[in-house]
Structures are given as C-alpha cells and as structure tokens.
Amino acid sequence: MKATATPLKFKRDSVVAIRRTVSPIKLKIRKFLRTSARPSIAPTLVRLNEWLGSIQARTLEKSSAPRLGNGAPIERIADSLITSGSRTERRLLSKSLQETLYYSVGFDENIPENQLRTRLSRYLMRTGAPAFTRRFLSLSFFNFVQFEAGESFRHLARNPQEFIRELEDLDRVCHRTVASVWKSFERTKRPLDLSAAADLVRQIEHRLGGN
Numbered sequence: 001m002k003a004t005a006t007p008l009k010f011k012r013d014s015v016v017a018i019r020r021t022v023s024p025i026k027l028k029i030r031k032f033l034r035t036s037a038r039p040s041i042a043p044t045l046v047r048l049n050e051w052l053g054s055i056q057a058r059t060l061e062k063s064s065a066p067r068l069g070n071g072a073p074i075e076r077i078a079d080s081l082i083t084s085g086s087r088t089e090r091r092l093l094s095k096s097l098q099e100t101l102y103y104s105v106g107f108d109e110n111i112p113e114n115q116l117r118t119r120l121s122r123y124l125m126r127t128g129a130p131a132f133t134r135r136f137l138s139l140s141f142f143n144f145v146q147f148e149a150g151e152s153f154r155h156l157a158r159n160p161q162e163f164i165r166e167l168e169d170l171d172r173v174c175h176r177t178v179a180s181v182w183k184s185f186e187r188t189k190r191p192l193d194l195s196a197a198a199d200l201v202r203q204i205e206h207r208l209g210g211n
Contacts, residue, residue, distance in 0.1 A: 025169040028156070030209045032149035037205065040085030041140055042197040044093050047081050048136060049192045052129040055121055072109040073116055074101045092147055096139040104132060130182065138178045141204060142171055177207045 078097035082090050105111065105119035124132065146153075146167065153170075157163035181203045190196045 023169075023173065025166065025173050026208065028153060028166075029145055029149065029170075029173075032152040033145060033209070035148060037089075037141065037144045037201065040082075040089035040093060041137070041144075041201050042194060043083040044081055044085075044097075045133070045137070045197040045201070046192060046194050047083050048097070049129070049133065049197075051081060052124065052132060055117060056124050056129060058121070073111060073113045074098050074105075074109070077101065077113075077116075088147070092143045093140065096136055096143050099139050100132060100136040103135060130186070134178050134182050137182070137201075137204065138171075138174045141178065141208060142174045145170060145174070145208070173208065177204055181207060 075094070075098060078094045078101065079090075081097060082093045085093060101116075101120070104123040105116055111119075150167075153166050154163050157166060181200065185196075185200050185203075192200075
C-alpha cells in the first residue's frame with residue numbers, strides 16, 4: 001500500500017506572528033518610551049543641515065562663528081545649532097551634536113574654531129553631509145531613549161554585562177533604523193525643511209517602536 005504524504009498545516013495566527021516578530025530591544029522601546037523627540041530634534045536638524053551646507057560651500061565666515069559663553073568651541077557650536085526644546089531636551093541634543101562633531105574632527109576639546117571648520121570641511125568632502133546628519137540622528141535617538149528608558153532597561157537586566165549588551169543593541173538598532181529611513185527619505189528628493197524633518201523624525205520613531 002502506497003503511503004500518502006500528509007501536507008503540513010500552519011495556523012494562520014502563527015504565520016502572522018512570525019511575520020510580525022519584533023526584536024527584544026524594540027519591544028522595550030515600545031513599552032517604556034512614552035514621549036516624542038520630534039518637537040526638539042526636527043528644528044535642530046534643519047538648522048544643522050543649513051550649517052553643514054555653509055561649511056561645504058565655504059560661506060561660513062569667522063565672524064558668524066558662535067560665541068556663546070566660555071565653553072569649548074565644539075560645545076558652543078553645538079549649543080548654537082539648537083533652536084528649541086526644554087532644558088533636558090537641549091542638553092541631550094547638545095550631547096548628540098558634540099559627539100557627532102568629535103567623531104568627525106577628532107577629540108580635542110580646545111581645537112581652534114578655524115581648524116575645526118577645516119577638519120569638518122575635509123570630513124564632509126570624504127563622506128558627504130548626509131553621513132554626518134545620519135550619525136547625529138542615530139546618536140540623538142540613542143541618547144533620548146537611554147535617558148527616557150535607560151533605568152527601566154537597567155532594572156530588567158540581570159547583571160551589568162547584560163545592561164551593557166542592551167545599550168549596544170540599542171545603538172545598533174538606532175543606527176540601522178536611521179540608515180533605513182534616511183535611504184527612503186532621500187528617494188523622495190524633498191528639501192530638508194521643517195515639515196520634511198518632522199516627517200523624517202516621525203518615521204524613525206515609528207520604526208524604533210517596532211511598528
């Protein structure tokens with residue numbers, strides 16, 4: 001007697017569940033992140049884009065360099081690019097901008113402003129302004145999520161090593177999400193005005209939440 005093969009059967013719900021699998025770190029972001037970064041990031045993103053354009057076009061005059069307080073040049077420049085936000089939001093944005101600038105020009109707290117502009121111009125010639133902007137966005141969301149949900153992540157971690165791995169996963173997720181959304185945004189060829197920046201940030205938030 002010839003045996004007949006029994007066809008495999010899958011429950012529809014199980015297939016849907018497989019398709020909608022969300023990474024553990026995104027589930028935690030979705031669970032603990034209750035506020036939006038959009039109102040403060042979007043205006044700063046527009047200002048940053050304009051400033052990078054002036055660096056590339058070599059139209060940024062020395063007289064227009066920021067002179068805010070007695071901090072390091074990179075700190076003053078970062079603070080000058082932030083247009084709105086609460087005290088906490090401005091601090092997180094400044095941190096993200098400074099980290100992006102240090103990554104681009106090298107870590108030197110007392111670098112002269114003319115040398116900073118020269119190094120940044122060379123960096124932009126090598127990588128382009130979008131690479132700088134993507135790194136700023138990635139760091140902004142990493143710092144924002146860490147500030148808003150970091151203690152919840154720490155509380156759930158079984159040990160310090162697991163917490164460090166969570167932060168590394170968060171960094172990777174932010175980087176990949178920003179890169180993916182930015183690639184889609186570039187296809188639209190929209191100018192990076194306030195409306196476009198708000199849409200861009202909204203899409204990154206949506207994707208980070210696992211949606």
